[in-house]
Amino acid sequence: MRAIQYDEHGGPEVLREVTLPDPVCGPGDVLIEVKAAAVNRLDALQRRGPGLLPGFTLPHIPGTDVAGVVVATGSAVTTRSVGDRVLVDPSLNCGSCPACARGDSAYCPGMRVVGGSRQGGYAELVAVPETHAHEVPAHIGLEEAATIPTVYGMAWQALVVHGGLRSGETLLVHGAGSGITIAAVQIARRLGARTIVSSGSDDKLARTAKLGVDATVNHATGDLVERVREVTDGRGADIVLDHVGPALFQRSLSALRIHGRLVFCGNTTGMTASFNLTDAYHRGLTLIGSESYGHEAFGRMLDWYWEADCESVFDSVFPLAEAAESHHRLESGELFGKILLTT
Ligand SMILES: NC(=O)c1ccc[n+]([C@@H]2O[C@H](COP(=O)([O-])OP(=O)(O)OC[C@H]3O[C@@H](n4cnc5c(N)ncnc54)[C@H](OP(=O)(O)O)[C@@H]3O)[C@@H](O)[C@H]2O)c1
Numbered sequence: 001m002r003a004i005q006y007d008e009h010g011g012p013e014v015l016r017e018v019t020l021p022d023p024v025c026g027p028g029d030v031l032i033e034v035k036a037a038a039v040n041r042l043d044a045l046q047r048r049g050p051g052l053l054p055g056f057t058l059p060h061i062p063g064t065d066v067a068g069v070v071v072a073t074g075s076a077v078t079t080r081s082v083g084d085r086v087l088v089d090p091s092l093n094c095g096s097c098p099a100c101a102r103g104d105s106a107y108c109p110g111m112r113v114v115g116g117s118r119q120g121g122y123a124e125l126v127a128v129p130e131t132h133a134h135e136v137p138a139h140i141g142l143e144e145a146a147t148i149p150t151v152y153g154m155a156w157q158a159l160v161v162h163g164g165l166r167s168g169e170t171l172l173v174h175g176a177g178s179g180i181t182i183a184a185v186q187i188a189r190r191l192g193a194r195t196i197v198s199s200g201s202d203d204k205l206a207r208t209a210k211l212g213v214d215a216t217v218n219h220a221t222g223d224l225v226e227r228v229r230e231v232t233d234g235r236g237a238d239i240v241l242d243h244v245g246p247a248l249f250q251r252s253l254s255a256l257r258i259h260g261r262l263v264f265c266g267n268t269t270g271m272t273a274s275f276n277l278t279d280a281y282h283r284g285l286t287l288i289g290s291e292s293y294g295h296e297a298f299g300r301m302l303d304w305y306w307e308a309d310c311e312s313v314f315d316s317v318f319p320l321a322e323a324a325e326s327h328h329r330l331e332s333g334e335l336f337g338k339i340l341l342t343t
């Protein structure tokens with residue numbers, strides 16, 4: 001098969017097209033002909049190095065978000081057939097350890113991540129356990145399907161599993177062009193919540209407004225906290241989703257109402273944030289870290305997504321052979337929505 005692989009860390013130029021033996025389809029696996037793979041921040045972070053996920057090795061084929069068609073099934077497979085249109089839940093938990101048994105598979109010690117710590121979807125073929133190949137309904141295209149796993153999995157985990165977002169609440173989320181933000185906005189709106197998006201780019205905010213966002217604020221040129229108070233009748237947001245980290249962390253807390261919740265799940269601007277402790281406890285704020293989603297939550301998210309009529313937002317589409325160009329685009333700072341590679 002053709003694949004995009006790197007055998008040393010570096011810039012986008014280390015992504016090289018190679019020809020490799022087809023993946024082995026084990027007894028419980030399905031072999032998928034990849035139709036589309038989304039490009040994620042993790043792909044670029046690991047390409048630059050070091051490998052971040054436990055079990056990462058070189059050479060590596062990136063690509064956590066994959067959709068395609070089943071072309072072969074292992075001898076023990078019972079739930080999938082050749083011809084099925086599927087997307088991959090990339091977090092391959094073992095299914096039998098104590099963490100998996102108690103429904104906490106994000107903490108499975110045997111976890112391997114497609115495109116993170118084992119071969120990924122920048123390839124013509126990928127083999128995964130049938131348990132992690134979810135059938136895609138006919139009304140969802142495979143290109144759309146490839147954009148779902150990481151950003152919807154993450155936004156669902158943060159807002160629904162951890163944040164407990166409810167109808168009528170107001171969500172503030174930062175980073176207008178981020179895939180997680182776009183997914184969060186669509187989930188929140190469909191749960192009946194109001195949404196405020198912040199960004200450093202007026203252009204991105206204008207595009208976000210077309211997704212039905214209730215209010216926007218440019219945190220580089222305006223007062224983020226004032227703006228949130230203005231659109232919430234002085235109260236503040238019920239919940240903030242912060243994947244940006246230190247650059248906005250204090251403002252995230254300040255924008256919350258009394259007893260508001262800050263859910264944080266990223267560190268784009270650094271690993272360490274400082275904030276005013278007194279303000280946080282006097283206003284009874286709750287800070288919630290949101291880890292990667294587990295297998296069970298992923299399945300519930302998909303069941304919701306299939307009926308939710310979400311809008312796919314594609315930044316750009318590249319042929320597989322132009323994976324290096326797709327990474328230049330990812331790292332350009334201009335991104336709005338998902339980048340796709342198609343075979
Ligand atoms: N917890 C998990 O398991 C998990 C899973 C996936 C991703 N993540 C994390 O989630 C984060 C977001 O991922 P992503 O791929 O969706 O986002 P991304 O494409 O990396 O977007 C980051 C956004 O952050 C904003 N930003 C960048 N620098 C900023 C600054 N100095 N000040 C304010 N805003 C800034 C930008 O928004 P504007 O251009 O609109 O201003 C940009 O759109 C990353 O940190 C990623 O590692 C965590």
Ligand SMILES: [Zn+2]
Nearest residue numbers: 094097100108
């Ligand atoms: Zn396990």
